[in-house]
Amino acid sequence: GQNIDQPTEMTATEGAIVQINCTYQTSGFNGLFWYQQHAGEAPTFLSYNVLDGLEEKGRFSSFLSRSKGYSYLLLKELQMKDSASYLCAVKDSNYQLIWGAGTKLIIKP
Amino acid sequence: IAGITQAPTSQILAAGRRMTLRCTQDMRHNAMYWYRQDLGLGLRLIHYSNTAGTTGKGEVPDGYSVSRANTDDFPLTLASAVPSQTSVYFCASSDGTSDTDTQYFGPGTRLTVL
Numbered sequence: 216g217q218n219i220d221q222p223t224e225m226t227a228t229e230g231a232i233v234q235i236n237c238t239y240q241t242s243g244f245n246g247l248f249w250y251q252q253h254a255g256e257a258p259t260f261l262s263y264n265v266l267d268g269l270e271e272k273g274r275f276s277s278f279l280s281r282s283k284g285y286s287y288l289l290l291k292e293l294q295m296k297d298s299a300s301y302l303c304a305v306k307d308s309n310y311q312l313i314w315g316a317g318t319k320l321i322i323k324p
Numbered sequence: 325i326a327g328i329t330q331a332p333t334s335q336i337l338a339a340g341r342r343m344t345l346r347c348t349q350d351m352r353h354n355a356m357y358w359y360r361q362d363l364g365l366g367l368r369l370i371h372y373s374n375t376a377g378t379t380g381k382g383e384v385p386d387g388y389s390v391s392r393a394n395t396d397d398f399p400l401t402l403a404s405a406v407p408s409q410t411s412v413y414f415c416a417s418s419d420g421t422s423d424t425d426t427q428y429f430g431p432g433t434r435l436t437v438l
Contacts, residue, residue: 257414257429314366
Protein backbone atom coordinates (compact mmCIF):
# COMPACT_ATOMS: atom_id res chain seq x y z
CA GLY A 216 0.00 0.00 0.00
CA GLN A 217 0.91 3.65 -0.19
CA ASN A 218 1.89 5.46 2.96
CA ILE A 219 2.97 8.95 4.00
CA ASP A 220 4.15 9.39 7.59
CA GLN A 221 4.50 12.68 9.45
CA PRO A 222 4.54 13.50 13.17
CA THR A 223 1.08 14.39 14.41
CA GLU A 224 2.08 17.47 16.37
CA MET A 225 5.17 19.55 17.13
CA THR A 226 5.80 22.52 19.38
CA ALA A 227 8.42 25.22 18.84
CA THR A 228 9.31 28.65 20.17
CA GLU A 229 8.91 31.94 18.34
CA GLY A 230 12.16 32.90 16.62
CA ALA A 231 13.51 29.34 16.63
CA ILE A 232 13.98 26.76 13.85
CA VAL A 233 11.84 23.65 13.39
CA GLN A 234 12.18 20.66 11.07
CA ILE A 235 9.10 18.67 10.06
CA ASN A 236 9.90 15.23 8.66
CA CYS A 237 7.99 13.19 6.11
CA THR A 238 8.69 9.62 5.03
CA TYR A 239 6.89 7.97 2.17
CA GLN A 240 6.31 4.64 0.49
CA THR A 241 4.42 5.04 -2.76
CA SER A 242 3.97 3.28 -6.07
CA GLY A 243 6.22 5.49 -8.11
CA PHE A 244 7.42 9.01 -7.45
CA ASN A 245 6.76 12.12 -9.50
CA GLY A 246 7.46 14.83 -6.98
CA LEU A 247 6.80 15.80 -3.37
CA PHE A 248 4.78 18.78 -2.19
CA TRP A 249 4.48 20.66 1.08
CA TYR A 250 1.35 22.63 1.85
CA GLN A 251 0.42 24.86 4.77
CA GLN A 252 -3.09 24.76 6.21
CA HIS A 253 -4.31 27.18 8.87
CA ALA A 254 -7.20 25.97 11.00
CA GLY A 255 -10.49 26.22 9.15
CA GLU A 256 -8.83 27.24 5.89
CA ALA A 257 -7.75 25.64 2.63
CA PRO A 258 -4.28 24.15 2.08
CA THR A 259 -1.89 26.54 0.33
CA PHE A 260 1.17 25.50 -1.67
CA LEU A 261 4.60 25.95 -0.06
CA SER A 262 7.16 23.92 -2.01
CA TYR A 263 7.84 21.23 -4.58
CA ASN A 264 10.80 18.84 -4.80
CA VAL A 265 11.42 16.32 -7.54
CA LEU A 266 15.23 16.08 -7.44
CA ASP A 267 17.38 15.29 -4.40
CA GLY A 268 18.59 18.24 -2.42
CA LEU A 269 17.50 21.39 -0.72
CA GLU A 270 15.13 24.00 -2.13
CA GLU A 271 15.19 27.30 -0.28
CA LYS A 272 12.39 29.83 -0.39
CA GLY A 273 12.77 32.62 2.12
CA ARG A 274 12.28 31.35 5.67
CA PHE A 275 11.11 27.97 4.38
CA SER A 276 13.31 25.23 2.90
CA SER A 277 12.43 21.74 1.75
CA PHE A 278 14.77 18.77 1.37
CA LEU A 279 14.32 15.53 -0.54
CA SER A 280 16.15 12.20 -0.58
CA ARG A 281 14.48 9.87 -3.06
CA SER A 282 16.68 6.89 -2.15
CA LYS A 283 15.56 7.16 1.48
CA GLY A 284 11.93 8.07 0.76
CA TYR A 285 12.40 11.09 2.99
CA SER A 286 11.73 14.80 3.00
CA TYR A 287 11.75 17.56 5.53
CA LEU A 288 10.40 21.08 5.73
CA LEU A 289 12.61 23.53 7.61
CA LEU A 290 11.07 26.69 9.01
CA LYS A 291 13.45 29.39 10.27
CA GLU A 292 12.83 32.48 12.40
CA LEU A 293 9.47 31.14 13.46
CA GLN A 294 6.61 33.60 13.74
CA MET A 295 3.28 33.15 15.52
CA LYS A 296 1.54 33.14 12.13
CA ASP A 297 3.42 29.93 11.27
CA SER A 298 1.12 28.07 13.67
CA ALA A 299 -0.67 25.76 11.23
CA SER A 300 -0.75 22.23 9.93
CA TYR A 301 1.86 21.24 7.37
CA LEU A 302 0.86 18.62 4.83
CA CYS A 303 3.27 16.40 2.90
CA ALA A 304 2.02 14.90 -0.38
CA VAL A 305 3.67 12.66 -2.98
CA LYS A 306 2.65 12.39 -6.62
CA ASP A 307 2.56 8.67 -7.44
CA SER A 308 3.00 6.73 -10.68
CA ASN A 309 -0.56 7.67 -11.72
CA TYR A 310 0.23 11.35 -11.11
CA GLN A 311 -2.25 11.41 -8.23
CA LEU A 312 -1.33 13.08 -4.93
CA ILE A 313 -1.09 10.85 -1.88
CA TRP A 314 -1.40 12.92 1.28
CA GLY A 315 -0.02 12.57 4.77
CA ALA A 316 -2.31 13.34 7.71
CA GLY A 317 -0.41 16.55 8.41
CA THR A 318 1.73 17.89 11.25
CA LYS A 319 0.14 20.45 13.55
CA LEU A 320 2.80 23.01 14.48
CA ILE A 321 2.23 25.00 17.66
CA ILE A 322 4.35 28.11 18.15
CA LYS A 323 4.82 29.41 21.68
CA PRO A 324 5.99 32.94 22.53
CA ILE B 325 -9.72 37.10 -9.78
CA ALA B 326 -11.44 34.76 -7.33
CA GLY B 327 -9.45 31.57 -8.04
CA ILE B 328 -11.66 28.76 -6.85
CA THR B 329 -15.00 29.25 -5.18
CA GLN B 330 -17.12 26.64 -3.42
CA ALA B 331 -20.73 26.72 -2.28
CA PRO B 332 -22.20 26.34 0.19
CA THR B 333 -19.69 27.23 2.92
CA SER B 334 -21.40 24.83 5.27
CA GLN B 335 -24.50 22.66 5.28
CA ILE B 336 -26.40 20.43 7.66
CA LEU B 337 -28.21 17.69 5.81
CA ALA B 338 -30.63 14.95 6.79
CA ALA B 339 -29.54 11.43 5.93
CA GLY B 340 -31.06 10.20 2.68
CA ARG B 341 -31.23 13.65 1.11
CA ARG B 342 -29.53 14.54 -2.16
CA MET B 343 -26.92 17.30 -2.11
CA THR B 344 -24.74 19.00 -4.72
CA LEU B 345 -21.58 20.83 -3.73
CA ARG B 346 -20.58 23.45 -6.24
CA CYS B 347 -17.07 24.34 -7.38
CA THR B 348 -16.06 26.98 -9.93
CA GLN B 349 -12.58 28.11 -11.00
CA ASP B 350 -11.63 31.08 -13.16
CA MET B 351 -8.00 30.12 -13.84
CA ARG B 352 -8.80 28.11 -16.98
CA HIS B 353 -7.19 25.08 -15.37
CA ASN B 354 -7.61 21.79 -17.18
CA ALA B 355 -7.70 19.51 -14.15
CA MET B 356 -10.05 19.62 -11.17
CA TYR B 357 -10.33 17.48 -8.05
CA TRP B 358 -12.61 16.77 -5.13
CA TYR B 359 -11.14 15.76 -1.77
CA ARG B 360 -12.56 15.07 1.64
CA GLN B 361 -10.62 15.86 4.80
CA ASP B 362 -11.35 14.05 8.04
CA LEU B 363 -9.64 14.49 11.40
CA GLY B 364 -6.50 12.40 11.68
CA LEU B 365 -6.53 11.41 8.03
CA GLY B 366 -4.87 12.91 5.01
CA LEU B 367 -6.83 14.46 2.20
CA ARG B 368 -8.51 11.67 0.25
CA LEU B 369 -9.33 12.00 -3.43
CA ILE B 370 -12.99 11.35 -4.30
CA HIS B 371 -13.13 12.10 -8.02
CA TYR B 372 -11.06 14.03 -10.51
CA SER B 373 -11.26 15.40 -14.03
CA ASN B 374 -8.21 15.85 -16.24
CA THR B 375 -10.12 17.92 -18.78
CA ALA B 376 -13.66 19.04 -19.58
CA GLY B 377 -15.83 16.09 -20.56
CA THR B 378 -13.82 13.47 -18.67
CA THR B 379 -13.92 12.26 -15.07
CA GLY B 380 -12.20 9.56 -13.04
CA LYS B 381 -12.56 7.83 -9.70
CA GLY B 382 -10.22 8.52 -6.83
CA GLU B 383 -9.55 6.64 -3.62
CA VAL B 384 -13.04 7.01 -2.06
CA PRO B 385 -15.63 7.46 -4.87
CA ASP B 386 -18.52 5.41 -3.47
CA GLY B 387 -21.65 7.46 -2.79
CA TYR B 388 -20.43 10.41 -4.87
CA SER B 389 -20.76 11.43 -8.50
CA VAL B 390 -19.30 14.29 -10.55
CA SER B 391 -19.70 15.89 -13.94
CA ARG B 392 -17.49 18.21 -15.97
CA ALA B 393 -19.62 19.86 -18.62
CA ASN B 394 -17.21 22.78 -19.05
CA THR B 395 -13.75 23.92 -17.95
CA ASP B 396 -14.87 26.10 -15.04
CA ASP B 397 -17.38 23.98 -13.09
CA PHE B 398 -17.00 20.65 -11.29
CA PRO B 399 -20.01 19.84 -9.09
CA LEU B 400 -19.98 16.95 -6.61
CA THR B 401 -23.27 15.18 -5.90
CA LEU B 402 -24.20 12.98 -2.97
CA ALA B 403 -27.20 11.01 -4.23
CA SER B 404 -28.38 9.84 -0.81
CA ALA B 405 -26.30 11.25 2.04
CA VAL B 406 -25.17 9.08 4.95
CA PRO B 407 -23.61 10.17 8.28
CA SER B 408 -20.18 8.81 7.24
CA GLN B 409 -20.11 11.50 4.57
CA THR B 410 -19.84 14.15 7.28
CA SER B 411 -16.57 15.86 6.39
CA VAL B 412 -14.90 18.95 5.00
CA TYR B 413 -14.88 18.88 1.22
CA PHE B 414 -12.23 20.68 -0.79
CA CYS B 415 -12.25 21.32 -4.50
CA ALA B 416 -8.89 21.92 -6.19
CA SER B 417 -7.61 22.65 -9.67
CA SER B 418 -4.32 22.52 -11.56
CA ASP B 419 -3.24 23.43 -15.05
CA GLY B 420 -2.55 19.79 -15.80
CA THR B 421 0.29 20.56 -18.18
CA SER B 422 3.32 21.76 -16.21
CA ASP B 423 5.87 19.44 -14.60
CA THR B 424 4.96 20.77 -11.18
CA ASP B 425 1.19 20.78 -11.77
CA THR B 426 0.54 22.43 -8.43
CA GLN B 427 -2.98 22.05 -7.08
CA TYR B 428 -4.80 25.12 -5.79
CA PHE B 429 -7.63 24.71 -3.32
CA GLY B 430 -11.01 26.30 -2.77
CA PRO B 431 -12.11 27.40 0.72
CA GLY B 432 -13.98 24.17 1.43
CA THR B 433 -17.50 23.10 2.32
CA ARG B 434 -18.20 21.77 5.80
CA LEU B 435 -20.94 19.15 5.50
CA THR B 436 -22.75 17.51 8.41
CA VAL B 437 -25.10 14.60 7.72
CA LEU B 438 -27.47 13.75 10.54
